[in-house]
Amino acid sequence: MTKYIRRAAALCALLLLALLVNATRVQVFQSRAYDDNPANRRPSIARWGQPRGDIVVEGRPVTGSKDTGEQLRYERTYREGPLYAPVTGFASQVYGTTFLEHAEDSVLDGSDPLLSFLPLWNDITRDQNAGGEVVTTLRAAAQRAAYRGLGARRGAVAALEPATGRVLALVSRPSYDPGALSGNGPKAAEAWARLNGDAGKPLLNRAVRQTYPPGSTFKVVTAAAALDAGVVTDLDAPTRSPDPYTLPGTSTSLANEAEGCENASLRYAFEWSCNTVFAKLGVDVGLDAMTDTARAFGFDNSGLRIPFSVAPSSFDTEMDRAQLALSSIGQFDTRATPLQMALVTAAVANGGSVRSPYLVERTTTASGRTVSASGTRTLRQAMHPATAMRLRALMRGVVEEGTGANAAIRHATVGGKTGTAQHGIGNSGTPYAWFIGWAQSDDAVEPQVAVAVVVEDAEAVRGEISGGGDAAPIAREVMEAVLRTAD
Amino acid sequence: MTAKSGTTLATGPSDPSPPAVRLLRRRGVEFTLTVVAVLLSVYGYCAVGLAKNGNVPPGAADYGAGLGVLALLAHLVVRLRAPYADPLLLPIAVLLNGLGLVLIHRLDLETPADRAAPAQLNWSALGVVLFITVMALLRDHRVLQRYAYVSVVAALALLALPVLFPPVNGARIWVRIAGFSLQPGEFAKVLLALFFASYLAANRNALAYAGRRIWRFKRLQLPTGRVLGPVVTIWLLSVGVLVLERDLGTSLLYFGLFVIMLYVATGRTGWIAVGLLLACVGAVAVGSLEPHVHSRVEDWLHPFASIEAGRGPNQLAQSLFAFAAGGLLGTGLGLGHSVLIGFAVKSDFILATAGEELGLAGLSAIFLLYALLVERGYRAGLALRDPFGRLLATGLASIVALQVFVIAGGVTGLIPLTGMAMPFLAQGGSSVVTNWIIVALLMRLSDSARRQDDRREGPEGSGA
Numbered sequence: 001m002t003k004y005i006r007r008a009a010a011l012c013a014l015l016l017l018a019l020l021v022n023a024t025r026v027q028v029f030q031s032r033a034y035d036d037n038p039a040n041r042r043p044s045i046a047r048w049g050q051p052r053g054d055i056v057v058e059g060r061p062v063t064g065s066k067d068t069g070e071q072l073r074y075e076r077t078y079r080e081g082p083l084y085a086p087v088t089g090f091a092s093q094v095y096g097t098t099f100l101e102h103a104e105d106s107v108l109d110g111s112d113p114l115l116s117f118l119p120l121w122n123d124i125t126r127d128q129n130a131g132g133e134v135v136t137t138l139r140a141a142a143q144r145a146a147y148r149g150l151g152a153r154r155g156a157v158a159a160l161e162p163a164t165g166r167v168l169a170l171v172s173r174p175s176y177d178p179g180a181l182s183g184n185g186p187k188a189a190e191a192w193a194r195l196n197g198d199a200g201k202p203l204l205n206r207a208v209r210q211t212y213p214p215g216s217t218f219k220v221v222t223a224a225a226a227l228d229a230g231v232v233t234d235l236d237a238p239t240r241s242p243d244p245y246t247l248p249g250t251s252t253s254l255a256n257e258a259e260g261c262e263n264a265s266l267r268y269a270f271e272w273s274c275n276t277v278f279a280k281l282g283v284d285v286g287l288d289a290m291t292d293t294a295r296a297f298g299f300d301n302s303g304l305r306i307p308f309s310v311a312p313s314s315f316d317t318e319m320d321r322a323q324l325a326l327s328s329i330g331q332f333d334t335r336a337t338p339l340q341m342a343l344v345t346a347a348v349a350n351g352g353s354v355r356s357p358y359l360v361e362r363t364t365t366a367s368g369r370t371v372s373a374s375g376t377r378t379l380r381q382a383m384h385p386a387t388a389m390r391l392r393a394l395m396r397g398v399v400e401e402g403t404g405a406n407a408a409i410r411h412a413t414v415g416g417k418t419g420t421a422q423h424g425i426g427n428s429g430t431p432y433a434w435f436i437g438w439a440q441s442d443d444a445v446e447p448q449v450a451v452a453v454v455v456e457d458a459e460a461v462r463g464e465i466s467g468g469g470d471a472a473p474i475a476r477e478v479m480e481a482v483l484r485t486a487d
Numbered sequence: 488m489t490a491k492s493g494t495t496l497a498t499g500p501s502d503p504s505p506p507a508v509r510l511l512r513r514r515g516v517e518f519t520l521t522v523v524a525v526l527l528s529v530y531g532y533c534a535v536g537l538a539k540n541g542n543v544p545p546g547a548a549d550y551g552a553g554l555g556v557l558a559l560l561a562h563l564v565v566r567l568r569a570p571y572a573d574p575l576l577l578p579i580a581v582l583l584n585g586l587g588l589v590l591i592h593r594l595d596l597e598t599p600a601d602r603a604a605p606a607q608l609n610w611s612a613l614g615v616v617l618f619i620t621v622m623a624l625l626r627d628h629r630v631l632q633r634y635a636y637v638s639v640v641a642a643l644a645l646l647a648l649p650v651l652f653p654p655v656n657g658a659r660i661w662v663r664i665a666g667f668s669l670q671p672g673e674f675a676k677v678l679l680a681l682f683f684a685s686y687l688a689a690n691r692n693a694l695a696y697a698g699r700r701i702w703r704f705k706r707l708q709l710p711t712g713r714v715l716g717p718v719v720t721i722w723l724l725s726v727g728v729l730v731l732e733r734d735l736g737t738s739l740l741y742f743g744l745f746v747i748m749l750y751v752a753t754g755r756t757g758w759i760a761v762g763l764l765l766a767c768v769g770a771v772a773v774g775s776l777e778p779h780v781h782s783r784v785e786d787w788l789h790p791f792a793s794i795e796a797g798r799g800p801n802q803l804a805q806s807l808f809a810f811a812a813g814g815l816l817g818t819g820l821g822l823g824h825s826v827l828i829g830f831a832v833k834s835d836f837i838l839a840t841a842g843e844e845l846g847l848a849g850l851s852a853i854f855l856l857y858a859l860l861v862e863r864g865y866r867a868g869l870a871l872r873d874p875f876g877r878l879l880a881t882g883l884a885s886i887v888a889l890q891v892f893v894i895a896g897g898v899t900g901l902i903p904l905t906g907m908a909m910p911f912l913a914q915g916g917s918s919v920v921t922n923w924i925i926v927a928l929l930m931r932l933s934d935s936a937r938r939q940d941d942r943r944e945g946p947e948g949s950g951a
Binding site for chain 2 (some may be wrong): 001002004005006007008011012013015016018019022023026027028029031032033034037038039040041042045175230231261327450
């Protein structure tokens with residue numbers, strides 16, 4: 001019997017060996033495939049198993065985390081969610097992440113290897129770093145002023161620090177509370193359905209993801225091109241332009257809202273926004289030079305990130321002369337984001353050089369050690385410094401003498417440009433009201449703020465005034481807020 | 488754990504080479520290892536508390552004391568009643584039981600509405616009490632041979648009992664009385680092993696002789712027909728009842744037990760061949776005809792089919808995820824997410840928690856503990872002189888080995904999943920009690936084996 005007992009024992013040993021071999025297969029050789037299976041909840045549990053790092057505005061977090069005690073334990077909360085939604089985006093357990101929550105996700109959720117004290121350390125210890133912090137460049141006062149200024153109207157505001165490219169304000173209206181999307185219950189699903197079904201498109205970040213025809217604000221670009229190209233040398237010399245102006249090669253004639261535009265000087269045409277003068281200027285400058293200048297300002301750049309991506313603004317490169325004439329006054333298919341127009345005015349305020357815009361000052365570990373810091377860098381030189389100086393004078397004129405009087409601030413120098421952009425089939429839509437501008441307080445050495453405001457449903461009579469009437473006061477509030485809180 | 492095996496493997500299989508000097512009792516070794524087993528369990532308990540709440544759980548002292556007292560009592564009765572017993576069996580049982588309590592407690596933390604650890608501790612206590620009872624009352628295992636027919640009647644009665652009760656989760660294996668639920672099939676397997684051992688030991692010569700004679704004269708008949716009749720009938724009855732009750736893991740276990748014991752008793756390789764053939768026919772028939780089993784086989788072949796169908800991962804897929812998440816070294820006690828497996832996580836799938844939180848390293852250690860337990864059982868079988876004892880030890884050890892293989896193979900995707908309890912580790916009162924009885928019987932058998940050696944009793948009775 002001994003022999004058979006031994007054989008039976010050997011059989012049992014074989015069975016247990018098979019178990020060991022199979023366990024090795026599952027736990028070692030195929031573990032990666034199982035780990036990566038989308039139905040495996042473990043990555044989500046780990047991701048939401050600790051509080052997410054905060055997004056900070058002026059030293060104060062605008063986000064938070066709530067311990068729900070559920071399987072996906074920590075939910076994202078937001079302080080003043082609608083105010084900062086275009087910056088923070090949302091971090092939803094179901095619907096993913098957007099904007100800074102998305103662009104800085106690896107820092108916020110702690111998975112960024114740079115958060116580790118030693119590289120690969122966490123791979124060995126299976127530890128997870130606490131979520132890091134993202135410190136923004138925003139100015140709370142400017143953000144609030146823009147948000148309040150837009151009120152119930154649809155529109156957007158982007159404000160920059162011209163010398164550095166810091167984004168000081170980024171507002172889109174209507175807005176939403178990102179916290180409503182945080183959890184994974186029916187409430188989040190309801191909020192998601194409601195926000196997506198809303199005709200006002202609250203989830204659309206109009207400041208960076210929506211392009212508008214820039215209208216007359218684009219005349220800053222046309223003027224820069226004309227001055228740089230030498231088409232205009234004297235701001236006060238008559239421009240030999242007819243009123244009305246017949247678009248080249250067509251019988252369509254272009255008229256002005258303003259008076260006195262026939263043969264007006266560049267200064268007068270800029271201050272009163274003469275379409276005829278700028279349409280002819282664009283044609284005189286030519287397609288190549290116009291395209292070069294527009295691109296130098298940042299048009300047609302699809303790679304811009306602040307660190308989330310910005311929708312590219314466009315200036316067409318293949319047009320006949322009539323289309324070029326319309327494009328030169330910000331119509332036809334010229335389109336710009338509010339952030340792009342803020343870059344245009346910032347370039348003027350900063351001696352012609354365009355600084356790369358950025359929204360994240362630095363990222364830190366939970367304990368405050370800096371992980372990465374953004375630096376100022378020049379994107380392009382948009383125009384000669386001398387041209388920038390002359391454009392500054394022209395923009396000052398708009399506020400002091402022309403259509404932008406509503407943007408004037410006491411004890412400060414303010415330059416600006418109004419715009420009204422027609423759109424829709426046969427220009428039937430309510431025009432968009434634009435204002436772009438910069439401001440410099442009297443004791444400062446250079447402009448401290450550049451801003452672009454667009455109001456979609458401007459409730460005014462169609463005309464150049466609406467840019468000054470609707471958008472300029474908002475821009476003034478934002479610029480005042482920045483000047484008031486300047487260090 | 489491997490160190491333990493190293494120290495004892497050196498003694499080698501104790502075949503009839505009687506020692507020149509008085510055999511060591513090795514109770515000191517047993518005591519030390521038992522203390523180590525208790526300490527390891529308490530350490531695991533504390534590790535769970537530290538990982539989940541950041542402090543040593545307040546119940547750690549109680550838990551340690553409870554387990555320690557049980558282990559100590561068991562050890563004392565072994566000292567008194569079975570001083571020559573194998574010193575490894577008790578520490579292994581204590582360690583596995585302690586680890587099981589830690590894992591169940593750890594899962595209790597994730598399911599506050601369903602606390603199973605306190606009940607499991609009570610059942611473990613009852614198991615140890617029965618262990619002590621068996622050790623105290625059963626002075627010689629050969630006494631059991633007399634109760635072969637009593638035990639088979641009891642086994643069949645126990646097996647049939649759950650038919651009178653409503654099914655739970657698709658299987659009719661539960662008896663619920665006054666809030667207690669029992670799985671009589673767990674106890675029945677010991678009784679059945681007892682019967683097989685007794686019957687085969689009594690009739691093995693007849694089986695062998697009759698077999699040859701019938702083979703010679705009739706040629707077409709299965710060998711040993713008449714003598715084999717009763718045992719085959721009993722076996723068919725029990726497997727049939729289990730199939731009715733849809734307890735397929737246990738029917739697989741009974742089948743394997745029967746084949747192994749028959750083979751050991753008669754030494755006929757033919758039985759293995761016939762057994763495997765029958766097993767294949769049965770498996771294919773049940774697997775394709777019975778919808779419950781058919782779906783288990785489908786799950787085994789395509790563990791991710793439900794994910795692809797958009798219904799989310801099933802239990803087996805979740806179990807595989809858990810094992811994979813554990814990797815080589817595990818996430819650490821208390822830090823895994825095996826609770827995702829769902830309702831059977833503390834019973835059938837307890838091994839997934841071990842695999843995730845202790846890793847392949849911990850899982851291998853657990854498998855080795857079972858392997859040692861089985862090996863010690865077989866060793867007792869080899870060392871014993873009487874055929875009944877040899878067969879009983881073989882049967883009991885095979886029960887443990889087969890059960891570990893069926894359930895561990897099921898949850899790791901090696902074979903189709905059948906619900907069964909991991910010995911000592913899984914939640915389940917009947918199971919833990921039964922396993923303590925099995926260990927008690929193995930202790931008694933090993934004690935007898937070494938006593939025989941010590942007394943240098945006569946020549947070996949079995950000549951197969």
